[in-house]
Amino acid sequence: MALSLTFHxxxxxxxxHVSLVSxxxxxxxxxxxxxxxxxxxxxxxxxxxxxxxKVIYSDPKNLTGDWVGPSVCSYTGIFCAPSPSDxxxxxxxxxxxxxxxxxxxxxxxxxxxSHLALIHLNSNRFCGILPRSLANLSLLYELDLSNNRLxxxxxxxxxxxxxxxxxxxxxxxxxxxxxxxxxxxPLDAIFVNNNRLTSLIPRDFSGTTASVVVFANNDFSGCLxxxxxxxxxxxxxxxxxxxxxSGCLxxxxxxLYKLRVLDMSxxxxxxxxxxxxxGLGHLELLNLEHNMFTGTLPLGVCVLPSxxxxxxxxxxxxxxxxxxxxxxxxxxxxxxxxNCLPNKPLQRSQKVCEAVLDHPVDCHDHExxxxxxxxxxxxxxxxxxxxxxxx
Ligand SMILES: *[C@@H]1O[C@H](CO)[C@@H](O)[C@H](O)[C@H]1NC(C)=O
Ligand SMILES: *[C@@H]1O[C@H](CO)[C@@H](O)[C@H](O)[C@H]1NC(C)=O
Ligand SMILES: *[C@@H]1O[C@H](CO)[C@@H](O)[C@H](O)[C@H]1NC(C)=O
Ligand SMILES: *[C@@H]1O[C@H](CO)[C@@H](O)[C@H](O)[C@H]1NC(C)=O
Ligand SMILES: *[C@@H]1O[C@H](CO)[C@@H](O)[C@H](O)[C@H]1NC(C)=O
Numbered sequence: 001m002a003l004s005l006t007f008h009x010x011x012x013x014x015x016x017h018v019s020l021v022s023x024x025x026x027x028x029x030x031x032x033x034x035x036x037x038x039x040x041x042x043x044x045x046x047x048x049x050x051x052x053x054k055v056i057y058s059d060p061k062n063l064t065g066d067w068v069g070p071s072v073c074s075y076t077g078i079f080c081a082p083s084p085s086d087x088x089x090x091x092x093x094x095x096x097x098x099x100x101x102x103x104x105x106x107x108x109x110x111x112x113x114s115h116l117a118l119i120h121l122n123s124n125r126f127c128g129i130l131p132r133s134l135a136n137l138s139l140l141y142e143l144d145l146s147n148n149r150l151x152x153x154x155x156x157x158x159x160x161x162x163x164x165x166x167x168x169x170x171x172x173x174x175x176x177x178x179x180x181x182x183x184x185x186p187l188d189a190i191f192v193n194n195n196r197l198t199s200l201i202p203r204d205f206s207g208t209t210a211s212v213v214v215f216a217n218n219d220f221s222g223c224l225x226x227x228x229x230x231x232x233x234x235x236x237x238x239x240x241x242x243x244x245x246s247g248c249l250x251x252x253x254x255x256l257y258k259l260r261v262l263d264m265s266x267x268x269x270x271x272x273x274x275x276x277x278x279g280l281g282h283l284e285l286l287n288l289e290h291n292m293f294t295g296t297l298p299l300g301v302c303v304l305p306s307x308x309x310x311x312x313x314x315x316x317x318x319x320x321x322x323x324x325x326x327x328x329x330x331x332x333x334x335x336x337x338x339n340c341l342p343n344k345p346l347q348r349s350q351k352v353c354e355a356v357l358d359h360p361v362d363c364h365d366h367e368x369x370x371x372x373x374x375x376x377x378x379x380x381x382x383x384x385x386x387x388x389x390x391x
Contacts (some may be wrong), residue, residue: 041083041115045072045092048112056104058125063100083115084139093249098144099123111136122168123147139163146191147171154179154197170194170214183210183230193217193239209234216263218242223247223368229255236282242266243273248363249293251276258282265289265311271363277301289335290314294356297324297336309333316348316356318338 073080079094091191103125111133177199193216229252246268254276277349278300299321327334
């Protein structure tokens with residue numbers, strides 16, 4: 001553990017402090033006792049990178065122009081470090097081609113780079129699917145493939161990486177359901193927004209270690225299951241923007257006591273805001289914009305101690321409790337436009353609001369069962385609950 005931490009710390013220095021990179025690389029070169037030709041790991045890396053270069057079809061910044069010959073540690077974007085198991089041997093420990101605009105594939109021989117701890121390929125044009133051989137990267141800690149053109153079902157191969165903590169697959173074209181195992185892995189951050197994924201929280205998963213989960217802008221549908229509470233011990237940011245969510249917000253969201261950011265905007269959520277949200281003592285940002293919430297904005301939410309920004313615009317709220325009517329005076333960014341609030345400016349028309357008031361929602365009829373993938377379809381449309389369903 002200590003060894004791998006040192007390894008990652010060293011890599012962070014290599015990769016994140018760009019001005020240090022060349023110096024660090026040079027000193028590493030000097031300290032190595034073996035020439036690259038006798039280092040079997042670097043020879044394998046050479047084979048892998050040669051194969052990779054063959055399937056790079058466009059490299060407008062000429063980043064791989066110097067990917068020639070066996071000295072892979074001097075290639076642009078390739079970072080070497082002493083092997084965690086043998087400090088006298090250099091291995092390829094990181095790849096950083098972020099913002100390279102490179103078009104190509106990720107070929108099978110990438111699996112030969114078995115000491116990689118970091119892969120940063122964000123903002124390129126890599127297409128196709130992830131090779132199965134990635135499963136060989138047992139030290140891989142950070143995998144950032146965001147903003148590429150990767151396709152196919154969710155790449156299960158990432159779930160077999162025992163050291164992975166940071167998984168960023170956003171802005172690709174992965175489609176289909178999220179595998180339950182994604183949430184049982186010891187990941188710290190999961191970014192899957194802006195793909196074509198179709199299922200939301202899997203029905204059965206035992207718990208998760210993730211502190212950041214971003215699902216926004218997928219083709220999800222259905223409701224948020226009560227099992228969301230299994231994220232409670234770690235989850236700090238939950239972004240479910242524009243995810244085709246319907247049904248009521250389950251009171252279990254209020255069990256996510258570590259949440260700092262909860263963004264449910266641009267969905268079709270109905271019913272009241274569960275009073276349990278008043279338990280989110282660390283919540284700084286709550287965004288419920290553009291849903292079909294009805295009823296009262298509960299006082300408990302408005303007096304949350306860490307709250308900085310509350311957006312409830314574009315819903316059907318008809319009442320704000322107590323101090324909720326005057327949050328801006330307490331320095332909280334607050335937007336309650338386009339609701340059915342009697343004494344506030346810029347609200348919906350009385351006609352629209354009355355139509356909604358005539359069709360109450362009972363959240364007990366819309367329970368998002370952990371057994372069923374979706375709620376029963378709402379026939380009444382946006383409507384109002386007769387009382388607080390979740391007190
Ligand atoms: C790309 O880089 C290589 C090595 O740095 C250089 O030899 C080559 O001339 C470059 N190609 C272009 C088109 O700039
Ligand atoms: C996995 O890595 C080892 C070296 O550590 C290598 O010999 C083997 O060929 C690799 N397997 C794949 C599938 O790339
Ligand atoms: C919501 O996501 C869809 C793709 O799933 C996208 O076309 C649309 O522009 C998004 N809407 C907003 C408001 O971001
Ligand atoms: C408050 O949050 C909303 C929605 O997330 C955002 O659009 C707005 O800019 C934020 N306001 C401030 C002052 O941060
Ligand atoms: C809001 O609160 C401020 C400061 O407490 C007060 O001066 C103002 O009159 C209040 N406005 C309303 C509409 O209650």
